[in-house]
Structure formats: structure tokens, C-alpha cells
Amino acid sequence: MVSIARKNLLRDKTRFISSVLGVTFAMSLILFQVGMFIGAMKRARALIDNIEADMWVSDERAAHIEYSAHLPWETLARVKATRGVAEAHGLILARVPAKKGEESFEIRIVGYDTKTGVGGPWKVVEGKDTPGRDEVILDRQAAENNGIELGDTIEVKDRELRVVGLSQETKTFIADYAFSPLETVKKIAPMQDMWSFIVVELEEGTDPEEVKPSIERRMDGAKAYTKEEFTANTINFWVQRMGIMVGAMSSVAFLVGIVVVGITIYTATLERSREYGILKAIGAKNSYIYSLVLKQALICSLVGFLTSAILMLITFRFVGRYIPIYSDWKLFGGIFATTCIMALAAAILPARHVMRIDPATVFNYVR
Amino acid sequence: MKVLEVVNLSKTYGHGRTAVHAVRDVSFSLEEGEIVLIMGPSGSGKTTLLSMIGCLLTPTSGRIFICGEEVTNLPQKRLSEIRLKRLGFVFQSFNLLSSLTASENVQVALNLAGVRGKGAKERAEGLLRLVGLGDRLDHLPHELSGGERQRVAIARALANEPKIILADEPTGNLDSKTGHRVVELLRRAAKEGNRSVIIASHDHRIRDIADRVLYLEDGRLSKGA
Numbered sequence: 182m183v184s185i186a187r188k189n190l191l192r193d194k195t196r197f198i199s200s201v202l203g204v205t206f207a208m209s210l211i212l213f214q215v216g217m218f219i220g221a222m223k224r225a226r227a228l229i230d231n232i233e234a235d236m237w238v239s240d241e242r243a244a245h246i247e248y249s250a251h252l253p254w255e256t257l258a259r260v261k262a263t264r265g266v267a268e269a270h271g272l273i274l275a276r277v278p279a280k281k282g283e284e285s286f287e288i289r290i291v292g293y294d295t296k297t298g299v300g301g302p303w304k305v306v307e308g309k310d311t312p313g314r315d316e317v318i319l320d321r322q323a324a325e326n327n328g329i330e331l332g333d334t335i336e337v338k339d340r341e342l343r344v345v346g347l348s349q350e351t352k353t354f355i356a357d358y359a360f361s362p363l364e365t366v367k368k369i370a371p372m373q374d375m376w377s378f379i380v381v382e383l384e385e386g387t388d389p390e391e392v393k394p395s396i397e398r399r400m401d402g403a404k405a406y407t408k409e410e411f412t413a414n415t416i417n418f419w420v421q422r423m424g425i426m427v428g429a430m431s432s433v434a435f436l437v438g439i440v441v442v443g444i445t446i447y448t449a450t451l452e453r454s455r456e457y458g459i460l461k462a463i464g465a466k467n468s469y470i471y472s473l474v475l476k477q478a479l480i481c482s483l484v485g486f487l488t489s490a491i492l493m494l495i496t497f498r499f500v501g502r503y504i505p506i507y508s509d510w511k512l513f514g515g516i517f518a519t520t521c522i523m524a525l526a527a528a529i530l531p532a533r534h535v536m537r538i539d540p541a542t543v544f545n546y547v548r
Numbered sequence: 549m550k551v552l553e554v555v556n557l558s559k560t561y562g563h564g565r566t567a568v569h570a571v572r573d574v575s576f577s578l579e580e581g582e583i584v585l586i587m588g589p590s591g592s593g594k595t596t597l598l599s600m601i602g603c604l605l606t607p608t609s610g611r612i613f614i615c616g617e618e619v620t621n622l623p624q625k626r627l628s629e630i631r632l633k634r635l636g637f638v639f640q641s642f643n644l645l646s647s648l649t650a651s652e653n654v655q656v657a658l659n660l661a662g663v664r665g666k667g668a669k670e671r672a673e674g675l676l677r678l679v680g681l682g683d684r685l686d687h688l689p690h691e692l693s694g695g696e697r698q699r700v701a702i703a704r705a706l707a708n709e710p711k712i713i714l715a716d717e718p719t720g721n722l723d724s725k726t727g728h729r730v731v732e733l734l735r736r737a738a739k740e741g742n743r744s745v746i747i748a749s750h751d752h753r754i755r756d757i758a759d760r761v762l763y764l765e766d767g768r769l770s771k772g773a
């Protein structure tokens with residue numbers, strides 16, 4: 182089959198390249214923002230996802246994991262004593278500055294009970310799985326970025342912590358996770374003898390909705406959430422913080438893509454109106470003519486998408502060292518679908534134009 | 549056997565005092581293998597008549613039968629099929645697709661009729677060889693002379709083996725020698741392929757190959773039908 186669409190497009194290479202570049206810019210912007218946004222959300226909830234708990238208890242001011250307030254030390258015992266609770270574990274989370282030589286960086290250190298392992302790193306890729314006193318497991322990328330190797334020591338709030346393990350999937354948008362035993366983090370955290378969160382395992386068959394009020398009644402200022410609620414609150418935090426901006430900018434990029442492709446195809450269609458008339462005159466149906474216009478929009482859009490996908494895969498490799506980026510095939514699949522929708526939208530105006538071309542005009546046309 | 553019958557065909561543009569009667573009450577028929585030349589001055593209605601026969605323009609009144617099927621009130625989709633399979637068009641300005649080679653221009657017509665791939669390519673190349681363009685298969689229209697372009701257009705018109713070829717001023721943009729060659733090709737297409745040809749033209753030299761000449765003046769046939 183003769184590809185009229187491809188040949189029409191490639192006849193004017195400058196216009197084709199300009200259009201592809203426009204789509205590449207728009208799609209790269211969308212890919213980057215959406216990848217960053219999903220990455221931020223996935224990593225933000227990673228700690229929640231990797232702790233096997235039915236409920237999270239926190240200070241009533243801390244409805245999600247990004248804000249940790251403080252629960253008195255005795256809260257843990259009270260939660261444990263609540264009817265329906267099988268087990269409860271306290272966690273201390275603190276964002277603290279760390280130093281390695283002259284290099285300083287921020288970590289979000291998790292103090293957890295190393296005997297139970299609840300709240301500890303879920304994917305240690307090098308070194309020890311469990312840190313001892315004054316030892317720490319760091320995010321591997323954070324360690325690499327700051328020139329830290331296994332066995333090195335870092336300074337956290339005037340304490341020397343030896344790096345004994347490196348973990349993965351622990352880089353977050355705000356600060357990378359680090360893991361130390363409770364007794365170590367207690368000395369580092371800003372508030373002494375305070376829990377950030379208490380995670381709760383319920384007895385089998387217990388309804389969390391029945392346990393929540395019991396916990397809240399027993400402890401002034403504490404609030405209990407199911408794991409799902411706590412996850413949703415964390416995601417909402419990110420949606421409110423980044424989602425609107427990402428949504429707005431992606432929408433603008435999407436519209437830019439439609440306009441760029443639309444103008445290219447519309448201009449090419451206007452220039453070739455007579456040729457579409459010829460095709461109609463020799464027997465082409467409107468559906469065939471429309472398919473030609475759509476194919477041109479799809480070619481421009483998909484070449485632009487492929488270019489942006491390659492560009493972003495390279496970019497993600499570098500940027501991923503500093504911020505969590507989601508670059509799964511699903512992201513590219515979703516943006517591919519968006520590109521197809523963009524091509525469809527861009528083809529509407531040119532298609533309306535070609536539908537109206539009167540094939541009879543070809544009889545009178547004299548060059 | 550009649551391949552075309554035109555009965556009391558009229559076309560009026562506009563309404564009331566501004567109405568222009570381009571074609572008035574024209575009737576004639578066309579036999580298989582017959583070449584009919586429609587002559588007349590500019591504005592006499594030749595192109596309007598050809599456009600209506602070519603199913604590109606709806607008549608104001610009258611009826612057209614192509615291969616026995618009345619086409620006057622058919623839906624656009626069916627008219628497209630008739631144009632594709634029963635009619636071939638040759639235009640004064642050649643009307644080739646500028647981004648396609650000679651071979652591809654002919655293949656497009658075949659593709660539209662459902663002939664694809666190697667079959668379409670071979671048939672297109674065969675037709676181009678038939679019109680003497682075997683060495684110009686991969687040339688773009690702007691690399692061809694006027695006569696060569698018109699021969700590509702004839703090959704395209706023949707692609708789907710139409711029963712009728714409609715040619716509007718086919719020699720209008722060509723010099724005398726080239727024009728003669730084009731006319732000869734149309735004659736061969738009619739006589740060897742048993743096709744009917746209607747040519748609208750000012751060119752008196754075409755009379756030599758026509759079986760019949762119709763004169764159109766102010767939209768009316770002024771002599772013989």
C-alpha cells in the first residue's frame with residue numbers, strides 16, 4: 182500500500198522536524214513531571230507498604246507519614262493493652278542533617294526495634310541487614326552521591342554512626358531513609374522519649390473501626406488510622422503539594438502538543454487540498470481521506486513520543502540519583518496512550534477541512 | 549450496449565434572477581467502445597456536464613444511468629465506488645499527487661479498489677509501460693514533462709479497468725505533438741480495451757479520433773446526439 186501520509190509529511194522535512202520537536206518537548210515535559218510525581222508518591226508510601234500493620238497511630242496533628250509529631254513513650258504500652266490489639270511497635274522518624282567530611286546532607290532516620298525488625302529496611306543490597314548500636318543502614322544512592330562506602334562513619338547530631346548496610350527503594354523526594362536501632366535514634370531525635378508513630382497488628386477477625394475509638398479514648402491527642410487511610414492521607418498530601426502543579430503543567434504540555442501537531446497537519450492539509458480533492462474524485466471515500474489525515478498526526482506524534490521516551494530514559498538515569506523517579510513501562514504506556522489521544526484531537530480540524538473539499542473542483546483547476 | 553445514458557439533464561447554479569443555467573435539458577447515450585467528443589466554447593457547460601456524468605456534481609434535474617444503474621440520487625459512498633470502479637478521469641492539469649512517484653500515483657487508484665502490495669505494483673508498472681513510461685516509474689511528477697504526466701494520468705485512469713473514461717481538455721496543457729500522442733493513447737484505450745471515452749475539448753484535432761461529436765452551446769446540445 183502506498184503510504185501517502187508518510188510521503189506527504191516527509192516532503193516538507195523542516196516542518197515535519199519542527200513538529201516532531203514540539204511533540205518531543207511536550208511529551209518529555211509530561212513524562213518527566215508524571216514520572217517524578219508518581220515516584221514521589223510511591224516512595225512516600227514505601228515505609229507504610231513495607232510494614233505489616235493493620236493500623237497506624239499518630240499524634241492527631243500527623244495524619245500522614247510526611248509529618249511526624251510526637252506520642253508520649255507510655256502510649257505504646259497503652260496501645261498494646263487495648264482490646265483487639267495483638268501487637269504494637271513504636272517507630273521514631275526524624276529528619277536530621279548528616280555529615281561525611283565536609284559534605285552535608287539530610288536523612289530521614291527511622292529508629293526501630295531491631296529485635297522485631299518492624300520498620301527496618303526492606304531491601305538491603307549490601308552489608309548487614311540489621312544495624313547495631315551506633316550503626317546505620319543508608320540508602321545506596323544517597324551513599325554514592327555523598328561518597329560514602331560501607332564501613333565509613335557519618336556524623337549525625339554530634340554522634341558518629343558507622344555505615345554497615347546499604348538499602349534500595351529508600352530514596353524519597355524530601356530526604357532519603359536511613360535505619361538505626363531505637364536506642365541510637367532516641368539520642369538523635371529532637372524530642373526525647375517520644376514515638377513518632379505506633380504501628381498496630383490486630384487480633385485475627387478484629388474490625389479496625391472498633392479498635393480505633395478505644396485507642397483514641399485511652400490516649401489524649403492520639404489518632405488511629407487504618408493502613409489504607411494512612412496511605413490515602415499520604416498520597417493526598419502529595420497530590421495537594423505537587424499534583425495540582427503537575428496536572429496544570431501536563432495539561433499545558435498536552436495542549437501545546439495538540440496545537441503543534443494540529444497546526445502542522447492543518448497547514449499541510451491546506452496546501453494539499455487539491456490533492457485530497459483528486460483522491461475524492463478518483464473514488465476515495467471520506468473515511469480513507471480522514472485516515473490519511475489521522476495517520477499524519479499519528480506519525481508526527483509517535484515519532485515525537487519515541488524521541489521523548491529515549492530522551493527521558495537517559496535523563497531518568499541521571500536524575501534518578503537525586504530524586505525518586507518512576508519509569509516503569511506503565512508510565513510510558515500511559516503517555517503513549519496520551520500521545521494517541523493528542524494525535525486524534527490534533528486531526529479534528531484538518532479532518533473537518535478535508536471532509537468539506539469538493540472533488541468537482543479538480544475539473545476546473547488549471548496550474 | 550449502452551454504458552451511459554443521459555436523460556434531460558440540467559444544472560442551474562444559484563436562484564431567481566442570479567440563476568445560471570449551465571446545462572439545459574441534455575440527453576445522449578454512449579455505446580461500449582465509443583469515443584464521443586464534446587466541443588463548445590468556454591462557458592458552454594462542458595465541464596459541468598462532465599462533472600455530472602463523473603458523479604461529482606448533482607444535477608438539478610434529469611437522470612444519468614451508468615452501466616444501467618441510475619446514479620442521480622445515490623448516496624456519496626456509492627458514488628465514490630462508481631467513480632472508482634466504473635469511471636476513469638483524465639484532467640487538463642494532470643492532477644497527480646506531487647509527493648508520489650509515477651508508479652505510486654497509479655498504485656493509489658488500485659489501492660483504493662482493494663488491490664495492494666506486489667499485485668498493485670506490477671499492474672501499475674505494466675500500465676505505465678503500456679503508455680510508454682517504463683523508464684519513468686520512480687520519477688516524481690515534477691521530474692516529468694507535461695506529456696509524461698498526462699500519460700501517468702491515463703495509466704491511473706485505466707488502473708481499475710473502468711467502463712468509461714472522462715477526459716477534460718486532455719491536450720489543453722500540451723504541445724501539438726505531445727497532445728497527439730495522448731489522444732492516440734485514449735483512442736487505443738477505447739478501441740483495444742472496449743472502453744467508452746468522453747472527451748471535452750476545444751481541440752479540433754481530436755475530432756479525427758472521435759466516433760461522434762456533440763456541440764454544446766449555452767448549456768444545450770446544438771447538434772446530433
